[in-house]
Amino acid sequence: MRSDYDPRVSIRGEGRAVVLVPGMNGTGELFYRQVPRLERSYRVATYGLREDAKSLDLLAADLSHVVDVVAPIERRAIIVGESFGGAVALTFALSYPERVGALVILNSFPYFAPQVRLRLAIAGLAVLPWGAMPLVRHLTAFRLHSPHTHRAEVKQFIELTAHATRDGYINRLKLLRGFDVRDRLHDIRQPALFLAAEHDHLVPSVAQARYMANRVPSSVMRILKGHGHICLIAPDLDLAQILIEWQEASDRT
Numbered sequence: 123m124r125s126d127y128d129p130r131v132s133i134r135g136e137g138r139a140v141v142l143v144p145g146m147n148g149t150g151e152l153f154y155r156q157v158p159r160l161e162r163s164y165r166v167a168t169y170g171l172r173e174d175a176k177s178l179d180l181l182a183a184d185l186s187h188v189v190d191v192v193a194p195i196e197r198r199a200i201i202v203g204e205s206f207g208g209a210v211a212l213t214f215a216l217s218y219p220e221r222v223g224a225l226v227i228l229n230s231f232p233y234f235a236p237q238v239r240l241r242l243a244i245a246g247l248a249v250l251p252w253g254a255m256p257l258v259r260h261l262t263a264f265r266l267h268s269p270h271t272h273r274a275e276v277k278q279f280i281e282l283t284a285h286a287t288r289d290g291y292i293n294r295l296k297l298l299r300g301f302d303v304r305d306r307l308h309d310i311r312q313p314a315l316f317l318a319a320e321h322d323h324l325v326p327s328v329a330q331a332r333y334m335a336n337r338v339p340s341s342v343m344r345i346l347k348g349h350g351h352i353c354l355i356a357p358d359l360d361l362a363q364i365l366i367e368w369q370e371a372s373d374r375t
Contacts, residue, residue, distance in 0.1 A: 129169040129184055131191050135161025138223070139192045139199035140365075142168045143185060143207035143214075148290045151282045155275075155355050159362040164200070167192035171210070173290040178297050182214040189221050200365070202226040204354065205325065206294055209234075209301050215310050216303060225314040226365070229322055229351050231330040233302040244295050252288050256280050265323045268349040268356040275355045307337035314341035315368050319349040327351070342368070 150168025203211025208230020
């Protein structure tokens with residue numbers, strides 16, 4: 123890992139370690155509604171992705187460092203990856219299986235298809251005036267957020283994502299061009315939970331979650347009814363409760 127990389131790890135709460143892997147925005151700031159709930163039962167780490175990673179393997183190595191920080195004795199944690207963060211989390215689970223206590227994948231995929239969408243997104247971001255991104259996020263909010271997310275939360279989302287860089291977004295999109303773990307899903311042996319928003323218009327989350335759950339041995343799938351792709355800032359989604367219910371169900375079986 124490069125010595126000048128600062129993952130900006132923030133840790134809150136006590137209990138079993140949980141690491142929240144950010145999505146395309148690349149920061150842990152968008153977990154702001156979930157961390158206060160999670161920290162009541164877990165030791166929660168959020169962190170930022172490096173902007174210029176040459177591979178998902180490098181991001182997985184960074185995640186290994188974060189696990190060491192939040193769980194220095196056990197050196198393993200519940201890994202929660204959202205969207206692009208799901209690709210990082212899956213890569214991590216395959217590369218560092220002993221570091222994963224459990225795996226939670228939200229609105230993500232083992233392979234991004236169609237690839238032409240990635241090429242178009244990269245080309246579009248390269249020419250878009252970056253100052254116009256807040257307006258773009260505002261205009262597309264109805265397609266990306268859960269329908270019942272408060273306007274104030276959408277506004278805060280736009281303000282927080284204004285700090286993201288063009289280079290970071292483009293780099294992460296480029297990394298997805300070479301990402302494909304479909305043939306390796308059966309190698310994931312840790313307990314896994316695949317969460318999929320019912321109204322995800324960005325990723326076919328339900329189909330992707332079902333595909334992964336059918337191939338990962340110790341896994342279950344849960345559909346988040348009434349939610350869109352950006353659902354962690356919705357008022358009625360409680361990730362901590364979902365994790366607790368999953369653990370209780372696992373203990374009964």
